[in-house]
Amino acid sequence: MNDRTLIKNARVFDSLRGVLTERATIVVEAGVIVGVEMTAVPEVDATVIDVGGRVVLPGLIDCHVHVNAVHHDVWQLSMQPPSLITAQAKHVLEGMLMRGFTTVRDAAGADYGIQLAVERGYLRGPRLFIAGAPLTQTGGHADIRPRGVKEFICTCAGIGLFPALADGVPEVRRAVREQLRNGSNQIKIMAGGGVASPTDPIDGTQYSLDEITAACEEARAANTYVMAHAYSPQSITRAVQCGVRTIEHGNLLDEATAKVMKEEGAYLVPTLATYFVLGDEGVRLGWSAEMLKKLDRVKDAGQLAVAIAKAHGIPIAFGTDLLGAMHPHQPIEWRLRAPVQTPVEILQSATSVAARVLQQEGKLGVIATGAHADLLVVEDDPTQDATLLCDPATQISAIMKAGQWEKRLQAA
Numbered sequence: 016m017n018d019r020t021l022i023k024n025a026r027v028f029d030s031l032r033g034v035l036t037e038r039a040t041i042v043v044e045a046g047v048i049v050g051v052e053m054t055a056v057p058e059v060d061a062t063v064i065d066v067g068g069r070v071v072l073p074g075l076i077d078c079h080v081h082v083n084a085v086h087h088d089v090w091q092l093s094m095q096p097p098s099l100i101t102a103q104a105k106h107v108l109e110g111m112l113m114r115g116f117t118t119v120r121d122a123a124g125a126d127y128g129i130q131l132a133v134e135r136g137y138l139r140g141p142r143l144f145i146a147g148a149p150l151t152q153t154g155g156h157a158d159i160r161p162r163g164v165k166e167f168i169c170t171c172a173g174i175g176l177f178p179a180l181a182d183g184v185p186e187v188r189r190a191v192r193e194q195l196r197n198g199s200n201q202i203k204i205m206a207g208g209g210v211a212s213p214t215d216p217i218d219g220t221q222y223s224l225d226e227i228t229a230a231c232e233e234a235r236a237a238n239t240y241v242m243a244h245a246y247s248p249q250s251i252t253r254a255v256q257c258g259v260r261t262i263e264h265g266n267l268l269d270e271a272t273a274k275v276m277k278e279e280g281a282y283l284v285p286t287l288a289t290y291f292v293l294g295d296e297g298v299r300l301g302w303s304a305e306m307l308k309k310l311d312r313v314k315d316a317g318q319l320a321v322a323i324a325k326a327h328g329i330p331i332a333f334g335t336d337l338l339g340a341m342h343p344h345q346p347i348e349w350r351l352r353a354p355v356q357t358p359v360e361i362l363q364s365a366t367s368v369a370a371r372v373l374q375q376e377g378k379l380g381v382i383a384t385g386a387h388a389d390l391l392v393v394e395d396d397p398t399q400d401a402t403l404l405c406d407p408a409t410q411i412s413a414i415m416k417a418g419q420w421e422k423r424l425q426a427a
Contacts, residue, residue, distance in 0.1 A: 019044050019061040020418065022390065025071040027051060027382050028398065030367035033359040035398055038068060043388040046418035050384055064424060066392050066413075072362065073380050074117025074141075074389025074416060075404075076369035077345065078284045079263055079334030082107050082143070083124035087339035101129060101138075107342050108133065108140025114345055114407045117389040117416045118142045118379055120201070120372070122242065122263060122336070123149040123178075127198030141416070144373055146203035146242065147194040148179040150187065150230060152221050178205075184229045187222075191233035200373075202234045206243040206259065207250030210293075210309045217309045218247040218267065224257055231258030240374075242284070246313060248272040255279040261372055263334065266290070266313040268320040273327040282372055283324045286336035287351040290314035292344045322355040331356070332372045333365035346405045358401040388418040 022041040029036060042050035050056070085103035086092050092100065104125075111119060119141045130145050132138040181190035191202050206227060208219040222230075227243075234241045240260035245251045246267045252275050254262065261282040262268075268276075268283070276283065294314050324331050335345050352361045370380030378386055392413035397403045403410045413424040 070393045072391040073366045075115045075365045076118045078120045078332040080119045081124045084338040120144045144200040147199035149203040151178040151205040187226045202241045206254040207245040220250045227257035255281040266316040284332045284334040286334040287317040288348040289336040332369045361401040390415040
């Protein structure tokens with residue numbers, strides 16, 4: 016079997032410059048791109064795929080997912096054995112891959128075992144960058160205990176769906192070190208209130224400055240970084256000034272806070288899809304009146320936050336943050352970004368910008384020599400209209416991950 020593949024007559028999306036090349040040949044060997052050639056390439060001892068002038072994108076990256084969130088209610092998930100959750104996550108992973116996402120950053124839930132299962136081929140899905148269990152203070156966003164409940168129930172679902180509850184600098188340091196020991200690629204903290212949590216206000220701040228700083232120090236010591244759940248200007252400002260690298264959601268971002276984010280070199284990872292879907296699903300899912308009120312406050316603010324971040328030159332990555340039955344709505348993020356970002360900007364958010372978030376520049380999110388051979392063959396031109404990717408079954412004709420075809424181009 017030839018280990019050399021030539022993908023010829025490709026209009027290659029240069030995600031760094033935001034342009035399409037003329038027809039090129041992408042040379043793949045051993046799962047890696049070894050050349051992007053504008054001249055003829057010898058076809059001897061190679062598998063040749065002629066894509067007929069179609070656009071070829073780098074594999075897409077979603078920077079905020081929860082692959083083990085196979086149900087919207089984390090409390091109910093706590094009562095399921097991890098083996099059952101992993102079995103259900105199989106469909107979540109496969110769905111993401113078939114929507115063109117060859118890499119995802121799991122924002123709490125997936126553990127080292129599921130990451131390794133994907134790497135070794137036991138599960139079919141995108142490569143995973145995991146955060147393990149999210150760090151939260153007592154009563155913080157990930158503290159899902161209802162009012163009046165003192166303890167978490169006994170559960171065997173110890174796969175990151177429950178938080179690492181840590182109060183005070185020593186506990187925070189220990190919790191970060193524990194996540195790193197268990198294989199986390201990045202650290203997730205809850206720096207402010209949330210929508211889907213029972214006891215915290217959406218505009219509240221969480222963790223002291225010393226605690227946030229300690230988490231960031233521990234992450235940097237391990238050559239990684241902290242991602243922080245935060246909505247309000249105050250929670251965002253505190254987080255980035257303490258060293259947090261990526262702000263997740265950030266719906267209530269304002270002009271003054273955007274300036275601070277820019278000064279600190281922070282990234283924004285909006286997740287517009289989850290609020291759009293929950294706007295329709297929240298009542299059906301049994302959300303409380305308090306949770307629905309918080310949802311109303313943030314769901315229409317996300318696009319404005321993206322526009323503000325864009326105006327201040329903050330790098331914006333692609334995220335969705337869907338749970339349970341909402342996972343198939345992942346592509347709607349393309350449409351929700353369209354009013355405030357150009358098609359190229361949205362594509363870059365899911366390729367080159369996302370690769371920088373993952374600290375994988377040159378390896379992911381680009382079609383270039385030395386990068387992983389993660390490639391999508393697209394029927395029409397998403398640089399003119401990124402919403403085409405809302406219909407991946409029709410628009411994405413072929414998917415390659417690490418040099419292997421996950422979906423093959425059909426003969427004309």
